[in-house]
Amino acid sequence: MINWANFISQCFNGLVLGALLALISSGLTIIYGTLGVLNLAHGAMFMLGGYAGWVAYTYTGSYLAAVAAGSLFVMIVGVLMERVIIRQFYSRPHEDQLLVTFGLGIVFVEAVRFFFGSLSKVVPPPAGLAGITPIGFMFYPTYRLALLGIVAVALIVLYVVLYRTRIGMIVRAGIEDSSMVDALGIDVYKIFMLVFGIGAMAAGFAGIVNAPVVSIAPDVGEAILVQTFVVVVIGGVGSFPGAVLGGLIAGEIISITSMFNPGYSYVMLFVAMTLVLVLRPYGLLGTAGRE
Amino acid sequence: MFKQRPFIVEALTAIALIAVPFVLPHLGFSPTTINRILVWGLFGLGFDILFGFTGLLSFGQSAFFGTGGMVAAYLLTVVEFPYVLTSLFIGTVVAAVIGYLVGLIALRRTGIYFAMITVAIAEVFYFIEFNPLSDFTGGENGLPGVPTPTLYLGFTTVKFNTDWSMYTFLAFWYFVGIVLALRIMRSPVGAIFSAIRENPLRAAAVGHNIHGYKLTAFVIAAAYAGFAGGLLGVMQGFMPPDAFTFDTSGQLVMQTAIGGAGTLFGPLVGATVWLYLSDFFQTTLHLGATWKLVLGVVFVLLVVFLRRGLVGGLVDLADFLARGGRSKEPAEPDMGPTPGGPGSEVGSSAAPAALNSATAAGSDVILEARGLSKRYGGVVANDNVNFTVRRGELRGVIGPNGAGKSTFFKMLTCEIHPTAGTIMFEGQDITGLEVTEVCQLGLTKSYQVNQLFNRLTVRQNITIAALAQKRGAFRLDLLRSLSKIDGLEKRVSETLALVHLTSRADTPVSDLAYGEKRRLEIGLALATAPSLLLLDEPLAGMSPRERVETVALLKQIANGRTMIVIDHDMDAIFELAETITVLREGSVLVEGTPEEIRANAAVQEAYLGGMHTP
Numbered sequence: 001m002i003n004w005a006n007f008i009s010q011c012f013n014g015l016v017l018g019a020l021l022a023l024i025s026s027g028l029t030i031i032y033g034t035l036g037v038l039n040l041a042h043g044a045m046f047m048l049g050g051y052a053g054w055v056a057y058t059y060t061g062s063y064l065a066a067v068a069a070g071s072l073f074v075m076i077v078g079v080l081m082e083r084v085i086i087r088q089f090y091s092r093p094h095e096d097q098l099l100v101t102f103g104l105g106i107v108f109v110e111a112v113r114f115f116f117g118s119l120s121k122v123v124p125p126p127a128g129l130a131g132i133t134p135i136g137f138m139f140y141p142t143y144r145l146a147l148l149g150i151v152a153v154a155l156i157v158l159y160v161v162l163y164r165t166r167i168g169m170i171v172r173a174g175i176e177d178s179s180m181v182d183a184l185g186i187d188v189y190k191i192f193m194l195v196f197g198i199g200a201m202a203a204g205f206a207g208i209v210n211a212p213v214v215s216i217a218p219d220v221g222e223a224i225l226v227q228t229f230v231v232v233v234i235g236g237v238g239s240f241p242g243a244v245l246g247g248l249i250a251g252e253i254i255s256i257t258s259m260f261n262p263g264y265s266y267v268m269l270f271v272a273m274t275l276v277l278v279l280r281p282y283g284l285l286g287t288a289g290r291e
Numbered sequence: 292m293f294k295q296r297p298f299i300v301e302a303l304t305a306i307a308l309i310a311v312p313f314v315l316p317h318l319g320f321s322p323t324t325i326n327r328i329l330v331w332g333l334f335g336l337g338f339d340i341l342f343g344f345t346g347l348l349s350f351g352q353s354a355f356f357g358t359g360g361m362v363a364a365y366l367l368t369v370v371e372f373p374y375v376l377t378s379l380f381i382g383t384v385v386a387a388v389i390g391y392l393v394g395l396i397a398l399r400r401t402g403i404y405f406a407m408i409t410v411a412i413a414e415v416f417y418f419i420e421f422n423p424l425s426d427f428t429g430g431e432n433g434l435p436g437v438p439t440p441t442l443y444l445g446f447t448t449v450k451f452n453t454d455w456s457m458y459t460f461l462a463f464w465y466f467v468g469i470v471l472a473l474r475i476m477r478s479p480v481g482a483i484f485s486a487i488r489e490n491p492l493r494a495a496a497v498g499h500n501i502h503g504y505k506l507t508a509f510v511i512a513a514a515y516a517g518f519a520g521g522l523l524g525v526m527q528g529f530m531p532p533d534a535f536t537f538d539t540s541g542q543l544v545m546q547t548a549i550g551g552a553g554t555l556f557g558p559l560v561g562a563t564v565w566l567y568l569s570d571f572f573q574t575t576l577h578l579g580a581t582w583k584l585v586l587g588v589v590f591v592l593l594v595v596f597l598r599r600g601l602v603g604g605l606v607d608l609a610d611f612l613a614r615g616g617r618s619k620e621p622a623e624p625d626m627g628p629t630p631g632g633p634g635s636e637v638g639s640s641a642a643p644a645a646l647n648s649a650t651a652a653g654s655d656v657i658l659e660a661r662g663l664s665k666r667y668g669g670v671v672a673n674d675n676v677n678f679t680v681r682r683g684e685l686r687g688v689i690g691p692n693g694a695g696k697s698t699f700f701k702m703l704t705c706e707i708h709p710t711a712g713t714i715m716f717e718g719q720d721i722t723g724l725e726v727t728e729v730c731q732l733g734l735t736k737s738y739q740v741n742q743l744f745n746r747l748t749v750r751q752n753i754t755i756a757a758l759a760q761k762r763g764a765f766r767l768d769l770l771r772s773l774s775k776i777d778g779l780e781k782r783v784s785e786t787l788a789l790v791h792l793t794s795r796a797d798t799p800v801s802d803l804a805y806g807e808k809r810r811l812e813i814g815l816a817l818a819t820a821p822s823l824l825l826l827d828e829p830l831a832g833m834s835p836r837e838r839v840e841t842v843a844l845l846k847q848i849a850n851g852r853t854m855i856v857i858d859h860d861m862d863a864i865f866e867l868a869e870t871i872t873v874l875r876e877g878s879v880l881v882e883g884t885p886e887e888i889r890a891n892a893a894v895q896e897a898y899l900g901g902m903h904t905p
Binding site: 267 | 404414415422580
């Protein structure tokens with residue numbers, strides 16, 4: 001028999017994981033949508049956010065400083081990566097872009113391993129958010145509840161930036177047709193750099209806010225990258241709402257399946273992805289012609 | 292590619308494999324390292340066919356490597372099946388079957404989607420291996436105790452139980468692998484693989500079932516991976532579970548890129564560099580895990596600076612030296628001297644066309660469109676077009692910009708499907724068929740914007756188009772040599788002569804002048820021996836001189852063929868066509884002889900009035 005309290009708490013876990021995946025996938029998908037580059041180092045960005053935050057935390061002891069450091073550091077890495085390397089690959093085949101970002105991901109992971117070792121690191125939740133909170137019929141870790149709120153706020157901020165600002169309008173126009181944006185006299189390279197920075201920051205931010213839940217290690221990004229791919233395939237490449245929807249679906253699938261047998265969570269995720277591919281080849285909220 | 296001396300590559304490979312045990316140990320390679328290189332090289336052969344030749348970058352090859360290895364190891368250890376080779380083959384077959392099923396899903400999409408889906412699928416295999424199937428696969432312990440192969444020769448039994456005897460076993464299978472791979476790449480299927488890499492749209496448009504061929508490449512790669520996985524277990528006496536990890540797929544991709552994709556030997560060279568450096572950094576320099584960081588940096592630099600990897604770089608260097616440091620020969624002037632000039636080849640040019648025209652001798656009408664409409668939301672591109680073309684006719688289609696000419700053409704060739712209406716070709720309803728099927732029936736078009744196979748030579752381009760008509764949309768003649776196909780060479784040389792590209796046959800397309808590319812564009816369509824040829828703005832972008840020459844070429848091609856030509860060049864259309872259809876705002880305005888069209892007041896108002904003022 002299903003234990004209902006357990007089931008609901010797993011649904012909550014799914015929501016938290018889903019929101020996190022939604023945020024990371026949004027980063028991946030706006031980069032791909034605008035620049036046409038699939039960043040295979042996106043998982044490493046998630047990991048870098050965690051480590052940069054951890055370093056800031058060990059020096060300052062402040063959670064907020066950790067979050068700020070994690071996000072900003074990864075944004076800077078993203079901007080540099082775009083300027084120095086990715087920019088040379090816009091005119092090269094997709095395959096070369098995949099190869100170079102894949103290689104960069106490995107360099108990031110191994111560099112972190114070199115400096116910090118393979119043992120995992122812990123960033124504790126801020127004092128006020130430690131412990132557990134009773135919600136009605138069950139107890140739930142306070143920080144996870146807070147995390148849901150934090151990630152939701154981040155998603156809303158991203159939404160506002162994308163849909164309610166001038167810059168966001170240009171970025172969305174760039175997702176539709178970046179050469180047209182260029183033709184309108186907007187420096188599309190500046191936009192590319194910005195988008196890469198924001199997209200990377202979304203992953204970095206997710207990496208540090210998730211650190212109190214799952215301890216960080218050099219290869220935490222790998223699993224995240226694979227889940228992000230599934231999210232993007234389900235939601236539709238280049239679609240922000242698709243990433244959010246796909247993230248929530250993937251989060252629930254992983255959590256609920258894990259309740260019965262964690263070994264099958266990927267299988268179920270894969271079944272969902274296959275179903276979407278068969279029924280709606282361009283993703284739930286995607287449009288044809290973007291690949 | 293290796294056409295001139297067909298077996299030289301095989302012979303050199305055999306010599307190199309024999310020389311290795313005498314040379315490489317002196318360079319610091321241990322026998323175990325050399326054996327691992329061969330396993331990875333064999334694994335990479337299949338992957339190179341998939342990625343380097345067909346252009347499909349999979350990050351999920353670990354699934355097949357692991358599956359093949361686990362199946363073979365399971366048979367040999369748990370089941371205690373005594374035959375090593377049979378187990379290896381069973382593992383290969385299972386991996387190929389799994390590859391087929393995975394391919395069905397992953398190949399629904401291309402490009403980055405394909406890469407993402409393969410990653411996800413491989414991850415599923417990893418989890419299945421570790422959890423649900425851990426009773427069979429040993430979970431994280433893997434399967435120890437895989438026996439070494441033995442060969443019973445009647446009078447004696449050869450045991451491959453030492454490092455160097457294992458080397459002979461692996462080297463033999465690597466040799467078999469490379470011979471097979473070379474054979475496949477020299478077959479018609481290999482040529483079509485390259486066509487898919489270069490331009491999948493055109494490969495489909497000249498009549499190849501590209502989905503089938505992609506799936507073929509995927510299954511071949513899975514089979515090689517499965518066999519190599521089995522060899523890994525046999526070589527180590529232990530089947531490690533990490534064969535299934537994403538790292539395995541990643542390492543294969545990186546080794547192939549380091550060595551050079553699309554060279555077959557690239558993965559072997561890449562594996563040599565990779566495993567040698569890994570040994571060197573760890574045992575000589577005592578860098579520990581840092582070696583991966585160094586390799587990662589090396590890899591990124593290679594991808595940035597040496598696009599075709601080490602083997603590709605060497606080939607380029609050799610080409611450069613062979614030319615004595617000269618740059619590529621300058622492009623010949625357009626329409627270079629052709630033997631006899633236009634007109635003399637009419638006799639031979641009629642031959643390809645004759646093939647299909649015999650099929651529906653009864654009817655005089657070759658193409659008939661009824662009530663053809665295409666709407667995009669509220670925009671009407673074509674509205675209720677009726678259009679009939681008789682056999683042997685040369686029809687011109689004109690109309691102002693936005694008249695719906697290109698949409699109309701795309702519907703006729705089934706690149707897009709009409710919202711309403713039917714298309715009959717040779718008495719058969721082709722509405723709703725795919726572009727590949729329609730081309731196989733004998734209807735194809737040359738594109739307004741060149742759709743060529745850019746990195747291939749002119750001859751290879753034409754060969755690929757001719758193959759579709761010679762072998763049908765899909766055929767698995769993986770081991771047949773291109774030169775063994777009846778009439779292929781004749782068709783190719785006739786087509787080359789027809790479009791005046793005989794002297795440029797072995798030039799890569801990227802080195803052609805614009806006018807030559809336009810002629811090759813038409814040549815690709817001609818090589819499929821169409822009974823009805825559509826030409827979408829054949830004169831687009833040409834200089835006045837090129838126009839005159841191309842009009843002459845079109846006249847010559849028209850001999851014995853049925854053609855429909857769209858162009859903006861009114862003078863050319865008036866000169867070429869017997870009947871002209873004028874489209875305006877998506878509908879047929881008028882149809883008639885050039886004289887009637889010239890005299891028609893509605894046409895003058897809609898179109899010519901503006902055009903004739905210089």
